[in-house]
Amino acid sequence: MRMSHLVGARYKERPAEATLESHAFLLRGGYARQVANGIYSLLPPGFRVCHKIEQIIREEMDRIGGQEVLMPVVLPRELWEESGRYENVGSELLRIQDRTGHDMLLAMTHEEAVVHLCRYEVHSHTQFPFMLYQIQTKFRDEPRSRGGLIRVREFTMKDAYSFHTSQEDLEACYARCYRAYQRIFARAGIPEVAVVQSDSGMMGGSVAHEFMLLTAVGEDTIVTSEDGSYIANQEVATGIIDGDSEAPLPLEKVHTPDCRTIDEVAGFLGVATRKTAKAVFYDHDSEGKLVFVVVRGDREVNEAKLARLIQAAPVPADEARIRSVGAEPGFASPLGIDREKVRLVIDHTVKSSNNLVTGANETGYHYTNFNLDRDLPGVETVDVVDIEEGDLAPDGKSRIVLQRGIEVGNIFQLGRKYTQSMGMTYDDEQGKAQVPIMGCYGIGVGRLMSSVMEVRRDEYGPRWPITIAPWQVHLNALKLDQPPVREAAETLYLELCAAGIEVLYDDRNARPGVQFADADLLGIPFRIIVGERNLKDGNLEWKRRDTGENGTIPLENAAETIAQWLREAIAQVETAAPESL
């Protein structure tokens, strides 16, 4: 590629809307342009990186027996009604109508489409297991997209779906996919991606893992232990939260005027927030009951955990709804509440602490010395709070440290949620109809590109791993108007191209500073500089963008030398990938 004709301006200045470094470089380097909120076009460099990532994904999915297909972006309402998601998924599902007024939708994921496809194609246990995948556009009408390509509304995703006749078979496939993902991220140049236990969210299913690139700008909170033995998404993380064991004191009702928050109550009574019990209300559980959550005052309700408990999306309840069950906002308490009217959810922390302050369900009054075992005997407690920094890991051996991560991939054991509801069956050995078990496996391509950019860069631009760089070699010719320089550069360019190497040739006769600054923004790992300074000795200069190494090589046979370097550099990245299963 001759750079004089490369489309995509590079900016010297940082665009105002960029927040993350990767976002700034995407715009400054001419990789992507925003069309609307969370909707982007990719320019040639950005598309080339994405295409290479996709190619790695293809190779690894094919290696474990994946079969590539392509399903539609636009799906009819009826298909999603079969699974129940047309009603269950909120406004992030973009619903549209065709010219006849028929309800359609833009797929945000393709479980329905793949089951629709397979239920007509596969009928016998002899055809199992199998895995289909596609690399295709998804649309999710995010309430708030941000961070360049990290979180967008329209994006390209590799989504794979496996079908099995037994849980054991699913688990074997899951393990292969898990390993394939490790290989994909390693080959893309970020072998440090961590695997964490995760929530399966609206997808349903049980076992799920997320592949997280740990970075301060990540949107997810990851709970890790200091000794490295534990790692989980905060949405599912468990741990040991310290309690205390004072002798229970008599329950006492005290006047607490205008103390509606935990901080106000604790301050007024002169106790630590951890010596209080906090009431939080959500509307409503799967049976329509108000959910009354009680956690220790210094702790936060983990809404992902709560959602799994109540089998519904927790929505904070308004004051009228809280009063309707006899509780008093600001002074609410599990003591004396009508348990027929509410779904009482009490966290373990309330049981493991003593003599807590809790509301009296009466404006201006709290109880002190609330002890769950004594005052509400027989109430079961659950885990419904966030694990925080300094708690103990589940094994009790190590302290918890919180980190941030970007989710670059995920894998789920889905079970029969979609095959059951959509009536997919096969005949088993006895000729009896059975419902297959599914797994699903996703990777966001653009998010992966941005994520790599976020962790492989310096102040001047990205430092692409050789395996996903937009081009492999950046050829700079300094003073192109001088015949010897032009001749050497043009010849080398053609030789490199002939050798099958991807070359970006800066043939613009621009000043060196301009060329180098642009080269930094494009982040190509091998830079070859043709300039009169070294050319008079028959040499070329080279520089590694990724490692900073540099030197000179003879012009003669340079293409062969460079080709050899590339093979070695690629091999070096690939050796970081674990063996396939």
Next chain:
RNA sequence: CGGGGUGUAGCGCAGCCCGGUUAGCGCGCCUCGUUCGGGACGAGGAGGUCGGAGGUUCAAAUCCUCUCACCCCGACCA
């Protein structure tokens, strides 16, 4: 959806509070010349419905009303 902010040339911004020629500046772009190893210099030039609509006024980028878009924080989210 709640709170805050910003819309002026491809990019970054000033001008607005306190209305008044032909709306500026830096970068980028085009032409010519001098330059040339980390974003050169000089000369000349192109490029603007001041986000949109309505209003106030002799006069609106500037004041008022409405509206749209984008950004940030929160809620939400596979």
